[in-house]
Amino acid sequence: MTPLPIAAPLTIAIDGPAAAGKGTLAKRLAAHYGLPYLDTGLLYRAVGRLADEQGVDLDDAEAAGAVARALDAGAIDEAALRGREAGELASRVAAHPPVRAALEAFQRAFAADPRGAVLDGRDIGTVICPGARVKIFVTASAEVRARRRTDELAAKGRTVEYERILAEVRERDARDAGRAAAPLKPAADARLLDTSELDIETAFRAACAIVDQAPH
Template identity: 35%
Template structure:
């Protein structure tokens, strides 16, 4: 049976990664969280003191890109690959609000995007991949056989993120989470290089009022129909 490439794009905190992981596991496809790659580069920039609230030494980051090695290593207990930055597992560190506050600025840098897009295309060269992000269906895999664009209201997305972080024990306020969501929406949608836009052939799904189970059932059904049509 022919395998396909599935691109899942959309706004932050829409549950893209959770859905993509589930879909990849169900189909026995490779799952790639492209956002984790940008977060890992962001973490590197923070570790090297290249970015903070008051500064961003973009040229120094560009010069250091060759020193950044990113890998996904499969965790059999979790059932998906975790991101490693220079041989160190940073899966938990990159999910912090501090990283979230800077990741869109890092993702604006064309040289960063060029490096990561090249890696993403190599990973998905043989099909059988589910990849989520901001520009997967428009830039990374414009010829993907199936594309989804996920959205939800900013208020609901902020509430989901707030619940996720407080459950982990992070001390955050709903107001700062909401601001982060709105700021990232603006930066992601207005950047010059590969802005967040819905591909013309993407299926849009607003999951504001859908449970995780309802959303997955809907997407899985569409996916099976697409795979069937390609193999018929």
């Protein structure tokens, strides 16, 4: 009798630029499929914030790498790292190979959970989990992402200019896509999910369809 094939762990790699909706989708997918979830961007935000607080030159790759190697992932305060400023700090330190090398081991260990896992970031499908069963690249136009960010900040009572946020979104996109270490780009076998015209429920259903259609 031929044994039934053993299904590979359901590892879902979600990548994409800032404010495309990948974090929200990743959390929903993790809850829906009963999988552990890791927002890898928090690791880089924590390194960026710590480096800034310690007066480290954010353009100094080795100094930033030292901060990353000393990071206690269990002590990360997620609430304190949500915000545009922390995102900008993360983007700057994430360009450095020593920082990425220090954090990659933690991410790969998380992804190795025998149950599977959901990870979102900017190099999950290309670097961290190139063998993931499901890879989704979540994107949206820069204008839509800037409007989302502007509305989010306005809802928190902050006065922001859409044009300034749009310029920052484009600058961060260029920095993330142009860096030498793990540039932001879709994996060759990733499914593209453009959320520009989608609400969260429609985007979630589309993401579930991608997962459900993936080979087991």
